[in-house]
């Protein structure tokens with residue numbers, strides 16, 4: 001029987017090896033650290049998980065594809081971007097995870113996202129493996145025609161790697177309904193197949209699921225509410241700071257408002273808006289979803305209750321709840337100190353890995369309820385899996401049915417993380433609970449399926 005500290009030493013060696021074998025991928029190292037530093041209790045307690053090679057296989061993607069994406073801009077100039085698809089783990093089902101189009105995308109970023117996705121997808125309890133993809137293409141300031149030509153070129157390579165039973169991409173930062181439409185069209189043209197289940201996040205009327213756009217934000221608010229319930233509180237009357245102004249942020253604000261909280265901020269890379277009356281969602285949706293504009297336009301048009309703070313971070317606004325919904329490492333140690341000083345009760349991650357490891361430790365030490373993204377933001381991919389189920393049955397569920405399923409999945413993820421943390425001696429630690437519960441499900445499937 002190996003002890004916890006012997007197991008931790010083995011995991012630490014593996015982490016050093018991961019850093020050597022995957023140079024210049026700091027985000028992937030961070031994601032691997034964050035998981036591996038919580039697994040010692042479960043590996044020490046269950047000898048089958050100490051099998052040589054199990055964790056080593058888990059941290060190595062099954063397949064990584066990198067490809068050239070040439071396209072012509074509106075002036076006729078040829079541009080060249082890089083495309084990625086990392087198929088990380090398919091023990092539980094077809095690879096599943098979004099595509100990110102953002103200039104910061106590189107292999108390390110896609111691997112961190114793909115690694116997170118394995119555990120997140122396992123936590124949903126549905127049959128989906130983990131993968132992620134994207135490109136360093138920047139859609140900002142590009143015309144619809146340019147975005148279409150880029151998506152068509154991207155799919156002209158990607159199509160050969162995906163399929164409803166193989167790998168099912170969806171959206172992430174920079175990839176929404178418009179991009180999924182162009183990608184689906186090109187896939188259909190090349191393959192001559194109406195294969196609805198090859199992509200999720202599709203439009204209503206051609207295979208999309210109701211509530212998919214809302215699912216990540218709604219799910220995160222339900223997770224935050226479940227954490228508060230554990231402490232005998234609810235969302236009613238709580239002030240919330242939300243970062244970002246994309247799909248996740250918008251529907252986080254919508255659900256917070258519906259459940260009686262006051263969501264007072266949103267942001268983009270230029271700064272943030274604080275609106276003491278609560279964010280006006282019709283105005284925000286008009287600016288972000290229709291005009292594809294910036295958040296300063298919100299403050300200009302909203303009137304006296306709102307102001308735009310250029311270059312600032314939403315975490316300086318006093319609040320009971322914080323829901324980071326923009327991007328990785330957007331909430332650091334200093335931000336955590338500010339939040340704690342202002343009496344924050346819960347932080348729940350709508351984005352993937354938005355809180356730095358130092359900030360997570362500070363928040364947990366201060367007794368703040370902390371919901372890690374792989375649990376708290378799993379509602380998006382969960383409804384993607386429900387979209388796949390509807391596509392497979394050639395049917396469409398009502399919004400009420402999808403929302404009920406989403407709520408029950410989020411409740412079950414919360415209970416699983418909560419109970420697993422308690423079982424392994426870390427009560428209230430949702431990070432440990434999520435990592436161990438996700439790991440158990442994937443590891444059991446990998447062990448049953450042999451060394452592949």
Ligand code: GLU
Nearest residue numbers: 097098170171172381384
């Ligand atoms: N990009 C989302 C995530 O980070 C959704 C993925 C999906 O729907 O496949 O989970």
